[in-house]
Amino acid sequence: MMKLITKAKKGEYPEYAEMYMKLLSDDGLILKHLKDNFLMIKDFIYSLPEEKLLHRYEESKWSIKEILVHIIDDERIFSYRALRFARNEKLNLIGFDQDSYTIYSEADKRDLDNIFEEYEAVRNSTIALFNGLPEEAFDRMGHGTGTANDATVRALAYHIAGHELHHFNFIKENYL
Template structure:
């Protein structure tokens, strides 16, 4: 798997530091994407079925909704990476993650079905980043307003760090009761 050096400050929006710091700065982000998929899957399959619908507080997502959110976010950020890698100059609009979760139907889905989609999206993400020309990783793209600009390399790390952010939330918030 290819090495993708970590992003530098200025390569990503300020909020994304919370994701960047969860991934080691050794350039092995694609290996972490591959391995952490199994880390998440092992954790989730170790839980009783009823726990998958648990919400740690009113208005929070269930574990199944969180999994589908991870998939949605990865799909969206990989698409952004593709556009930025191809030097798209049009700004991208954001998305309402809460509406996506609300309308995902995640709680009614079979867990195997969720992980089938998760794995397919993950494999596509890794293939995308593996196939990009080296110079594409430093291309900066534009989100909603300049506060959401990011390089392609930063988006690879965002995807990996976002997954770990939710992995730790599940472990620390959803499994404490």
């Protein structure tokens, strides 16, 4: 059984994360959403022809495979932040350079099955992490690079889900 996690409110996450939060419902079923969305995205991506997975809508933009690996990287990083904040870590975290991560991922050289094997493992780990946290952990605020990146553990769960939806919507709007 997956626990209910109430949606984060403004002030629990950085301003930029509002674009992710607005994509999600207030029903508290964020862990179910994460599980269901993984399956929906996997089905959708596998329905695309292979050449579409390497397509870039502009020369300097990421391919669909690169976007998928970016989603995985982001989820790993934000789950780690959630773990640190849940355990009441007091040290600030540094950010990450998503463009550098994407270049060095070499995602376009990877087989789609391999990408989704990693995606599923990370997703299952994320769900297990949030499902196993004590209730009081969700209200803990952690510190990223400067106070502009402070977030609660609850907000990070919603960030992960909203970030994924943001990119899924972007793929449908710009790559197809």
